[in-house]
Amino acid sequence: xxxxxxxxxxxxxxxxxxxxxxxxxxxxxxxxxxxxxxxxxxxxxxxxxxxxxxxxxxxxxxxxxxxxxxxxxxxxxxxxxxxxx
Numbered sequence: 001x002x003x004x005x006x007x008x009x010x011x012x013x014x015x016x017x018x019x020x021x022x023x024x025x026x027x028x029x030x031x032x033x034x035x036x037x038x039x040x041x042x043x044x045x046x047x048x049x050x051x052x053x054x055x056x057x058x059x060x061x062x063x064x065x066x067x068x069x070x071x072x073x074x075x076x077x078x079x080x081x082x083x084x085x
Contacts, residue, residue, distance in 0.1 A: 001052075003021050003022075004063075005054070005063060005067060008067045009038065009067055009071060051066075051073070054067075
């Protein structure tokens with residue numbers, strides 16, 4: 001996965017994810033629980049090979065919708081930790 005893919009998965013700005021990946025900055029703040037839950041879900045899907053690795057045929061323009069489909073799929077089970085959003 002690319003940093004851009006991770007930015008889509010976590011719904012965070014690209015520079016934020018780049019700092020997590022490149023410089024090892026750790027996420028913090030009120031959304032930390034949600035981020036950790038999303039990371040746990042991503043790890044589980046990768047281990048189960050549910051949509052990952054992203055097929056080579058998926059082009060640059062199709063990646064966002066492909067990731068959204070996997071993220072919102074029935075295998076994801078992402079918790080709703082901030083119902084106001």
